[in-house]
Amino acid sequence: MCGIVGILGNEAVAGPLVEALRRLEYRGYDSAGIATVENGSLDRRRAEGKLVKLENCLSEAPLVGHTGIGHTRWATHGAPNEINAHPHVSGDVSVVHNGIIENFRELREDLEKSGMEFSTQTDTEVIAHLIARTLKGGATPEEAVEQSLSKLEGAFALAIIFAGHDDLMIAARKGSPLAIGYGDGEMYVGSDAIALAPFTDTITYLDDGDWAVLKRDGAVIRDRAGRQVERAKVKSVASALMVDKGNHRHFMAKEIHEQPEVLSHTLAHYLDFSEGRVDRSRFDLDLGAIERITISACGTAYYAGLVGKYWLERWARIPVEIDIASEMRYREAPMEKGGMALFVSQSGETADTLATLRYCKEEGQHIASIVNVRESSIARESASVLPTLAGPEIGVASTKAFTCQLAVIACLAIAIGRARGHISEETENELVMALAKVPGHISTILRDESIFEKISHDLSHARDVLYLGRGVSYPIALEGALKLKEISYIHAEGYAAGELKHGPIALIDEDVPIIVVAPDDDLFEKTLSNIQEVVARGGRVTVLTDHDPDRIGADAENIISLPTVHPFATPLVYAVPVQLLAYHTAVFMGTDVDQPRNLAKSVTVE
Numbered sequence: 001m002c003g004i005v006g007i008l009g010n011e012a013v014a015g016p017l018v019e020a021l022r023r024l025e026y027r028g029y030d031s032a033g034i035a036t037v038e039n040g041s042l043d044r045r046r047a048e049g050k051l052v053k054l055e056n057c058l059s060e061a062p063l064v065g066h067t068g069i070g071h072t073r074w075a076t077h078g079a080p081n082e083i084n085a086h087p088h089v090s091g092d093v094s095v096v097h098n099g100i101i102e103n104f105r106e107l108r109e110d111l112e113k114s115g116m117e118f119s120t121q122t123d124t125e126v127i128a129h130l131i132a133r134t135l136k137g138g139a140t141p142e143e144a145v146e147q148s149l150s151k152l153e154g155a156f157a158l159a160i161i162f163a164g165h166d167d168l169m170i171a172a173r174k175g176s177p178l179a180i181g182y183g184d185g186e187m188y189v190g191s192d193a194i195a196l197a198p199f200t201d202t203i204t205y206l207d208d209g210d211w212a213v214l215k216r217d218g219a220v221i222r223d224r225a226g227r228q229v230e231r232a233k234v235k236s237v238a239s240a241l242m243v244d245k246g247n248h249r250h251f252m253a254k255e256i257h258e259q260p261e262v263l264s265h266t267l268a269h270y271l272d273f274s275e276g277r278v279d280r281s282r283f284d285l286d287l288g289a290i291e292r293i294t295i296s297a298c299g300t301a302y303y304a305g306l307v308g309k310y311w312l313e314r315w316a317r318i319p320v321e322i323d324i325a326s327e328m329r330y331r332e333a334p335m336e337k338g339g340m341a342l343f344v345s346q347s348g349e350t351a352d353t354l355a356t357l358r359y360c361k362e363e364g365q366h367i368a369s370i371v372n373v374r375e376s377s378i379a380r381e382s383a384s385v386l387p388t389l390a391g392p393e394i395g396v397a398s399t400k401a402f403t404c405q406l407a408v409i410a411c412l413a414i415a416i417g418r419a420r421g422h423i424s425e426e427t428e429n430e431l432v433m434a435l436a437k438v439p440g441h442i443s444t445i446l447r448d449e450s451i452f453e454k455i456s457h458d459l460s461h462a463r464d465v466l467y468l469g470r471g472v473s474y475p476i477a478l479e480g481a482l483k484l485k486e487i488s489y490i491h492a493e494g495y496a497a498g499e500l501k502h503g504p505i506a507l508i509d510e511d512v513p514i515i516v517v518a519p520d521d522d523l524f525e526k527t528l529s530n531i532q533e534v535v536a537r538g539g540r541v542t543v544l545t546d547h548d549p550d551r552i553g554a555d556a557e558n559i560i561s562l563p564t565v566h567p568f569a570t571p572l573v574y575a576v577p578v579q580l581l582a583y584h585t586a587v588f589m590g591t592d593v594d595q596p597r598n599l600a601k602s603v604t605v606e
C-alpha cells in the first residue's frame with residue numbers, strides 16, 4: 001500500500017527521502033516520487049516502477065531542497081505510470097497521499113468548474129487543487145489545509161509542502177496511519193516508524209482525525225475539531241530492527257527460516273514451559289467470563305482465525321463466529337452484549353479489519369487483537385492486545401506472522417478452556433508440551449528443502465493446483481493455495497477434503513497437482529479415502545503427513561514425511577511445508593517473491 005515520508009531537514013533531503021522510501025518498499029508499490037522546496041519553488045521527480053528508477057532520475061537531475069516529501073504508490077485510481085505517481089502539484093502546493101478519497105468525483109467536477117485543470121486520473125490530485133484554490137483565495141497554508149480537509153470523505157494520510165515556505169510541512173490522517181518523528185532541529189513524517197528509523201526513534205502517532213503543522217523546531221497537533229492537543233511521544237523500537245535479508249536470497253526465505261526462533265519467543269511469552277502451563281496473566285482478559293467469540297481478519301490472518309475457531313470450539317467449548325472483515329464490516333450483524341471480538345492482523349493497519357473492530361466496539365463487544373505491530377491502529381483501539389513476537393515481516397506474503405498468530409490463538413484456546421473448566425490440568429500440560437515442541441519440528445523440516453524443491457519444480461509447470469485438508473488442516477489448505485497463487489501467480493484453490501465430491505472433483509485430471517494436508521490425527525482415515533477418490537480419477541497427489549507412508553502406499557505420487565506432531569499442534573507445523581512449496585515454485589518461476597505484482601503488505605484502503 002502507498003507509503004509516505006516527509007523531511008524538514010538541514011541539508012538536501014532527496015537521499016534520505018529515498019532511504020526512507022526503501023524501508024517502505026515492503027508495503028508494495030508500483031511507482032515512486034519525491035518533491036522538494038528549492039529556492040522557494042517546488043520541484044519533483046517521479047518514476048514508474050521500482051525505486052532504482054527514481055534514483056536514476058535523481059542522479060540525472062538532482063533535487064537539492066532541504067524540505068521534501070516522498071511517496072511509493074500502490075495504484076488505486078489510475079494506471080501505475082509516471083503521470084499518476086505522487087507527489088501531485090497544484091500551484092504552490094505539493095501533496096503525497098495514502099488512502100482513497102471517496103468523494104473525489106464531486107470534488108473534481110467542482111474544481112474543474114472553477115477552472116482547475118487536472119493532469120492525472122488520481123483521486124489525490126483533488127487534494128492539491130483544493131488547497132491551492134483556497135490559498136489563491138487569500139488563506140494561509142494552515143487555513144487552506146484545514147478548510148480542504150473538512151471537504152474530504154474517505155481515508156487519507158497526507159504530507160503537504162508549499163512553495164515559498166521552506167520551514168513548513170502539514171501532515172494529516174483519517175483512517176490511514178501516520179507518524180511524526182522528532183530529530184535534532186529536524187522533523188519527519190512517515191507511514192510508520194520503520195521508515196523513520198534511520199533518523200529518529202522519538203515518534204508521535206497521530207490519532208484518527210488529527211492534523212499537524214510541522215516546523216523544524218517541533219509540531220503543533222490539532223484534533224478533528226481543530227483543538228490543539230498533546231499526543232504522547234514514544235520511543236520506537238523500529239530503529240533496532242534489522243531490515244536486511246541476512247544470508248537469504250529473499251526476505252520470504254529469511255522469514256520462513258526465522259520461524260523456530262520467533263515461535264519460541266512468542267510461545268515463551270504466553271507459556272510457562274517449566275510448569276507446563278499457560279501464563280494466564282499475559283492475556284489481560286477475564287478468561288472465564290467470555291461467553292462467545294467473534295473473529296474477524298483478512299487473508300492469511302483470517303485463516304489463522306479459522307484455525308482458531310476449530311481450536312476454541314473443540315478445546316475451550318466456546319461458540320465462535322468468524323467472518324472476513326471486508327464482509328463483516330457491512331453485514332450489520334447483531335451482536336449480543338458480553339461477547340469478545342477478536343481481530344487478527346500482522347500490520348495492525350488493515351482498513352477492513354479496523355472498520356470491523358469499530359463496528360464491534362459499537363455493538364458492545366470486548367475488543368481484543370492479535371497484532372504484530374504493537375504501535376498500530378488496531379492495537380491502539382483494542383481493550384486487550386495479544387502481541388505476536390514475529391519481528392518485522394517484510395516479504396509481502398505472510399509466513400512467520402501467520403505461525404505466530406496460530407501460536408497465540410493456541411495459547412488463548414488453552415487458557416480459555418482451562419478457565420471454563422473444559423481442560424484439565426493434565427490436558428493443559430499435554431497441550432503446552434505439544435506447543436513447546438513446535439520450533440524443534442519446524443527446524444527439522446527446514447534442515448533439508450530438497451524434497452520441496454523437487455515437487456515445486458513440478459508445480460511450476462502447472463496451470464492449476466488444488467490443496468485439500470480436513471478439520472484444522474482445512475485452513476492450512478486454504479493458506480497453502482493463497483501462498484502459491486500470490487507469489488507464483490499459478491491458480492490454486494483450497495478445499496475441505498470432504499467437500500470435494502460436491503463439485504471440485506470435476507476439476508481433477510492428470511494436469512492438476514493436488515497437495516493434501518494429512519496429519520495423523522483423528523480425521524486421517526477420512527482424508528485417506530478422499531485421496532483414493534482423487535487417485536481413482538487420475539489425480540496426481542502429494543501428501544504432507546506424519547503417518548506411516550506405507551499406509552498411503554502407491555496411491556500418492558509424492559509423500560512428504562514430516563516429524564510426528566501432536567494433533568493439536570499440526571497447523572503450526574504444516575504451515576511451513578506449504579510455505580516452502582509456494583516459495584520454491586515462485587523461485588523456479590522467476591517472480592518477484594518479496595513484492596509480488598499488485599499486492600501490498602499493509603492494506604490501508606478497503
Ligand code: F6R
Nearest residue numbers: 299300301345346347350397398
Ligand atoms: C497473504 C497476506 C495477506 C494478509 C492480509 C491481512 O500472504 O499477507 O493476505 O494476511 O492482507 O493483513 P494483516 O495481517 O496485516 O491485517
